[in-house]
Amino acid sequence: MNAPLHTLRAATPADLPAIVGLIRELAVFEQLEHLVVVTPESLQPHLFGARPVAEAVVGEVDGQVVAFALFFTNFSTFLGQPGLYLEDLYVQPAHRGSGLGKALLQHLGALAVERGCGRFEWSVLDWNENAIRFYEKMGATVMPDWRICRVTGAALQRFGRAGSARDQGGQVVQRVPR
Numbered sequence: 001m002n003a004p005l006h007t008l009r010a011a012t013p014a015d016l017p018a019i020v021g022l023i024r025e026l027a028v029f030e031q032l033e034h035l036v037v038v039t040p041e042s043l044q045p046h047l048f049g050a051r052p053v054a055e056a057v058v059g060e061v062d063g064q065v066v067a068f069a070l071f072f073t074n075f076s077t078f079l080g081q082p083g084l085y086l087e088d089l090y091v092q093p094a095h096r097g098s099g100l101g102k103a104l105l106q107h108l109g110a111l112a113v114e115r116g117c118g119r120f121e122w123s124v125l126d127w128n129e130n131a132i133r134f135y136e137k138m139g140a141t142v143m144p145d146w147r148i149c150r151v152t153g154a155a156l157q158r159f160g161r162a163g164s165a166r167d168q169g170g171q172v173v174q175r176v177p178r
Helices: 013-029 040-048 100-114 129-137 153-162
Strands: 006-010 055-061 064-076 081-091 119-122
Touching (some): 013 081, 055 100, 064 100, 100 119
């Protein structure tokens, strides 16, 4: 029996409920569901608003959204070029092994090349050995010396307040202790 054909396409606002559902499934898989607060309404302006900061591609099987990849442009100062950063990619378990995840990654790689990016990057949890092997088989290098730094929630609010002093012209002013 052949696997059903999948299609990839740019997400549309109508896909927001499906994307949020897949984000919740991803969070359960990563045992991080307690951190999920996203809703279709909160995601909408960031993907489809006046100043979108991210993009998404969905994978469909028989007209149903069963996978997504959410990504955005970053920048490499060393290369002096933009890059494409994959924030999340998720394929429902019933569709893993069908080539859909690989197709999503290859699609984003082609998009990075088309856009003149110097890098295509993403993170992987260190315990997700299946994903690590899959990415390495596709030619990715898992960077052993890099760690993600994150400030979020109340800590981010405090962090942001510490650097928010502005002069009368609106320029950021920082007093550096001697």
